[in-house]
Amino acid sequence: MRTSLQAVALWGQKAPPHSITAIMITDDQRTIVTGSQEGQLCLWNLSHELKISAKELLFGHSASVTCLARARDFSKQPYIVSAAENGEMCVWNVTSGQCVEKATLPYRHTAICYYHCSFRMTGEGWLLCCGEYQDVLIIDAKTLAVVHSFRSSQFPDWINCMCIVHSMRIQEDSLLVVSVAGELKVWDLSSSINSIQEKRDVYEKESKFLESLNCQTIRFCTYTERLLLVVFSKCWKVYDYCDFSLLLTEVSRNGQFFAGGEMIAAHRILIWTEDGHSYIYQLLNRWAQMGAVYKTFSGLSKSLYPVDGRVLKESIYPHLLCSTSVQENKSRPFVMGYMNERKEPFYKVLFSGEVSGRITLWHIPDVPVSKFDGSPREIPVTTTWTLQDNFDKHDTVSQSIIDYFSGLKDGAGTAVVTSSEYIPSLDKLICGCEDGTIIITQALNAAKARLLEGGSLVKDSLSHKVLKGHHQSVTSLLYPHGLSSKLDQSWMLSGDLDSCVILWDIFTEEILHKFFLEAGAVTSLLMSPEKFKLRGEQIICCVCSDHSVALLHLEGKSCLLHARKHFFPVRMIKWHPVENFLIVGCADDSVYIWEIETGTLERHETGERARIILNCCDDSQLVKSVLPIASETLKHKSIEQRSSSPYQLGPLPCPSLQVESSCK
Amino acid sequence: MVTVMAATAAERAVLEEEFRWLLHDEVHAVLKQLQDILKEASLRFTLTGSGTEGPAKQENFILGSCGTDQVKGVLTLQGALSQADVNLKMPRNNQLLHFAFREDKQWKLQQIQDARNHVSQAIYLLTSRDESYQFKTGAEVLKLMDAVMLQLTRARNRLTTPATLTLPEIAASGLTRMFAPALPSDLLVNVYINLNKLCLTVYQLHALQPNSTKNFRPAGGAVLHSPGAMFEWGSQRLEVSHVHKVECVIPWLNDALVYFTVSLQLCQQLKDKISVFSSYWSYRPF
Numbered sequence A: 001m002r003t004s005l006q007a008v009a010l011w012g013q014k015a016p017p018h019s020i021t022a023i024m025i026t027d028d029q030r031t032i033v034t035g036s037q038e039g040q041l042c043l044w045n046l047s048h049e050l051k052i053s054a055k056e057l058l059f060g061h062s063a064s065v066t067c068l069a070r071a072r073d074f075s076k077q078p079y080i081v082s083a084a085e086n087g088e089m090c091v092w093n094v095t096s097g098q099c100v101e102k103a104t105l106p107y108r109h110t111a112i113c114y115y116h117c118s119f120r121m122t123g124e125g126w127l128l129c130c131g132e133y134q135d136v137l138i139i140d141a142k143t144l145a146v147v148h149s150f151r152s153s154q155f156p157d158w159i160n161c162m163c164i165v166h167s168m169r170i171q172e173d174s175l176l177v178v179s180v181a182g183e184l185k186v187w188d189l190s191s192s193i194n195s196i197q198e199k200r201d202v203y204e205k206e207s208k209f210l211e212s213l214n215c216q217t218i219r220f221c222t223y224t225e226r227l228l229l230v231v232f233s234k235c236w237k238v239y240d241y242c243d244f245s246l247l248l249t250e251v252s253r254n255g256q257f258f259a260g261g262e263m264i265a266a267h268r269i270l271i272w273t274e275d276g277h278s279y280i281y282q283l284l285n286r287w288a289q290m291g292a293v294y295k296t297f298s299g300l301s302k303s304l305y306p307v308d309g310r311v312l313k314e315s316i317y318p319h320l321l322c323s324t325s326v327q328e329n330k331s332r333p334f335v336m337g338y339m340n341e342r343k344e345p346f347y348k349v350l351f352s353g354e355v356s357g358r359i360t361l362w363h364i365p366d367v368p369v370s371k372f373d374g375s376p377r378e379i380p381v382t383t384t385w386t387l388q389d390n391f392d393k394h395d396t397v398s399q400s401i402i403d404y405f406s407g408l409k410d411g412a413g414t415a416v417v418t419s420s421e422y423i424p425s426l427d428k429l430i431c432g433c434e435d436g437t438i439i440i441t442q443a444l445n446a447a448k449a450r451l452l453e454g455g456s457l458v459k460d461s462l463s464h465k466v467l468k469g470h471h472q473s474v475t476s477l478l479y480p481h482g483l484s485s486k487l488d489q490s491w492m493l494s495g496d497l498d499s500c501v502i503l504w505d506i507f508t509e510e511i512l513h514k515f516f517l518e519a520g521a522v523t524s525l526l527m528s529p530e531k532f533k534l535r536g537e538q539i540i541c542c543v544c545s546d547h548s549v550a551l552l553h554l555e556g557k558s559c560l561l562h563a564r565k566h567f568f569p570v571r572m573i574k575w576h577p578v579e580n581f582l583i584v585g586c587a588d589d590s591v592y593i594w595e596i597e598t599g600t601l602e603r604h605e606t607g608e609r610a611r612i613i614l615n616c617c618d619d620s621q622l623v624k625s626v627l628p629i630a631s632e633t634l635k636h637k638s639i640e641q642r643s644s645s646p647y648q649l650g651p652l653p654c655p656s657l658q659v660e661s662s663c664k
Numbered sequence B: 001m002v003t004v005m006a007a008t009a010a011e012r013a014v015l016e017e018e019f020r021w022l023l024h025d026e027v028h029a030v031l032k033q034l035q036d037i038l039k040e041a042s043l044r045f046t047l048t049g050s051g052t053e054g055p056a057k058q059e060n061f062i063l064g065s066c067g068t069d070q071v072k073g074v075l076t077l078q079g080a081l082s083q084a085d086v087n088l089k090m091p092r093n094n095q096l097l098h099f100a101f102r103e104d105k106q107w108k109l110q111q112i113q114d115a116r117n118h119v120s121q122a123i124y125l126l127t128s129r130d131e132s133y134q135f136k137t138g139a140e141v142l143k144l145m146d147a148v149m150l151q152l153t154r155a156r157n158r159l160t161t162p163a164t165l166t167l168p169e170i171a172a173s174g175l176t177r178m179f180a181p182a183l184p185s186d187l188l189v190n191v192y193i194n195l196n197k198l199c200l201t202v203y204q205l206h207a208l209q210p211n212s213t214k215n216f217r218p219a220g221g222a223v224l225h226s227p228g229a230m231f232e233w234g235s236q237r238l239e240v241s242h243v244h245k246v247e248c249v250i251p252w253l254n255d256a257l258v259y260f261t262v263s264l265q266l267c268q269q270l271k272d273k274i275s276v277f278s279s280y281w282s283y284r285p286f
Helices: A190-197 A389-392 A443-452 A607-616 B009-044 B110-127 B138-160 B167-172 B174-178 B251-278
Strands: A021-024 A029-037 A040-046 A052-059 A063-069 A079-084 A089-093 A099-104 A109-115 A126-131 A138-141 A145-152 A159-167 A172-179 A182-186 A205-209 A213-219 A225-230 A235-240 A244-253 A259-266 A269-275 A278-289 A310-322 A335-338 A347-353 A359-363 A378-379 A383-385 A417-423 A428-433 A438-442 A465-467 A472-477 A491-496 A502-507 A508-514 A522-527 A539-545 A549-553 A558-565 A570-576 A581-584 A591-595 A600-605 A619-620 B058-065 B069-076 B081-090 B097-103 B187-194 B196-207 B230-233 B236-248
Touching: A021 A063, A021 A089, A021 A335, A021 A347, A021 A591, A029 A063, A052 A383, A052 A389, A079 A126, A089 B167, A109 A159, A126 A159, A126 B069, A138 A619, A159 A213, A159 B138, A172 A190, A182 A190, A205 A438, A235 A259, A235 A347, A259 A335, A269 A347, A335 A581, A359 A502, A417 A472, A428 A443, A428 A472, A428 A491, A438 A443, A443 B196, A465 B058, A472 A522, A472 A558, A491 A522, A502 A522, A539 A570, A558 A591, A581 A607, A591 A607, A600 A607, B009 B110, B009 B138, B009 B251, B058 B196, B069 B196, B069 B236, B081 B187, B081 B196, B110 B251, B138 B187, B138 B251, B167 B174, B167 B187, B167 B230, B174 B187
Parallel strands: A213 A259, A310 A378
Antiparallel strands: A021 A029, A029 A040, A040 A052, A063 A079, A079 A089, A089 A099, A109 A126, A126 A138, A138 A145, A159 A172, A172 A182, A182 A205, A213 A225, A225 A235, A235 A244, A259 A269, A269 A278, A278 A310, A335 A347, A347 A359, A359 A383, A417 A428, A428 A438, A438 A465, A472 A491, A491 A502, A502 A508, A522 A539, A539 A549, A549 A558, A570 A581, A570 A619, A581 A591, A591 A600, B058 B069, B058 B236, B069 B081, B081 B097, B187 B196, B196 B236, B230 B236
């Protein structure tokens, strides 16, 4: 019986960032689900009057969410699946907000389609996935294990978009996909179920090159069961599903990039763009008789041979009925979708999510019409909402703990805390502020005062200290004694935006020394491990915003080394005590090895050698980065298994690259 | 408190002017440069007869080890690996074995395809923000650069990190079925890209006797297996007796890798330039 852990989250006035990368509305039109770059999902309530309100923030991914899809028949189980850039997949219960299944696969998905044929399949159904790998994967919707895949007999390549076509006439399902090379492929779906369950190869039934690239969406018209809509970034096309002949091409104007579309009725198409605009077209027929004035008929029969023997050629063309109004000042790209509800209240909803975290809804009329003069009518925004709107609706319970001490009177604004450090042994909370002051207060008392006693506590009863020495915002703090008990208890280090690092005595409030690094903001302050001592003492390591690394000796009040050659942000620091090396791992997966005594760069390695060097020693410190960046540890189609090769802490290894033909 | 931030109003005005120049002019100049470099890079990855482009150019690579002359291979790359002609001299009896791909088959080097697709994605990200697009905030530029750098890093990693396969995976891969005459059951072949080189590995196997005293321990995944690696295949237990590896540099892959490195540096430099300004007005949504 697993015990559950209660977690309480306290939010301030500002909503957390939620840069929307995927958006969907659940089948019951009650919940909007958004996935973000930060890795969180957000569940929003959608009311009958189309009002949005944020309900829950789901923490489950450590990398940006790439796609969302339903994971079951929604009326039976309200499950959805989310996939992230690093291969994580989670199945969520949207009603309870719980994660019911989680897996990490070595595949990066860009689209997922749920498929279940209850009378032919056992189990809970499949997730058909496509992404940055060849062809289409079939993943079990319950266990998230890879079942099988649809393979291409020719030109296997990444797949951009998919749709499942269910033909009412013959009760057969097909899978239609378009690859990155612009090839349309069709697989039998329902008739391949047995082959898939028996792991036999399933190849495409037919394929055709579509002569356009960057396919965004493929949609089958369920109303006519005949038209196929394919949206590319610079054009959209309509094909006849029976023989895949091209019926219509519409090219984008004004440099717009199309991002998707939907068939919203028989011969009515909705197309949306990357910058949030959308357009509704009615497909009209045009009959052209050679040399005669054209007439408009209805019906879609291909050609007629009239009495006089001339051939009538049919073509369809799009007539713009409506477009949606979009506020300016929007940030691209938008992710959009369309939902057509078959139950009460029968809303047709177009929705969009933005990088700024805003959701916008347009209620599409059942019968969109253009204006009387034939020009397109504008559909207004029905509702728009962000997380911050939810935050603003409620009174904030607590302000910042240090508001009383920041020296601001008359409500001139709240102090912005730019860095903080908690020292449990002294019960002290150190806050570095934007204006350069550092405030030290008793941590538990301050927290108790703000959270539990409201504003009734007189501020004087809480002792606090204000340290002034920085002129720019304080960006990092370090309390050395907290990391190594051998060091002086009174020492504290602070770094600011202007490369100034100050060594303080926090008891006497004195400045013991100021270091000027001239390297941009000090982003991290680290300390060398206990076994690494230079001149009898542990070293302080400063990582700065120009990607340089400075080593400071506190006792000697000197800067031992300033390593300035790194092109890319520093991700990891390692210490090599025997040879007094500083090993710096950068964001481009390269390694710089610095000799501390002489301050010279001993080596710069990339690729496999760099990986081996970073793995061989212990005592590595990961540098905190300001923005979470997904680590590229996705190994291609295999579990990580390194052959064991012991490396001692001796001279640094130089593995040879060439492995000659070797025999036992 | 506000005045502590940036010195005087005049200084602020200059900073804002500089930032505006950065967003409107410099950023687009860098993006154009990136596009040019990446388009050059993508030209190096010839497309495989997609129907829209002409037939891909054919290149033959001769792979051999200079020392013992035991393995010689001629691999033909035409978008995919269209032909592999391998000569193997068996060390024990000096017998020469020859294998070649079947006429109708091609072996797709997935590493090259993935790298090419990542470059196309990077180019797509850049072309959607051409000169007519106005960047409104520094954060927009940073996000774009992050997205482009992610694609370029992935493209590079696909070439520098070949898949670690177990021996059963190598045996089961479609590559073994590409040859005519069929490969003998005591040989395994693997082809992959490592950095800028095309590598061909041939494993010679022998069956482990059921009553052998050796401790059977199946080997895990590796890019290159060593002699002595054991695995189970079908009903047999096998052990690698010889490993032959030959490789050859592919010049255009070399070029592509250089382009990736240069592009990544350009992106990082632009990010650094933008970040300098963030420190001046961190109290404003930047």
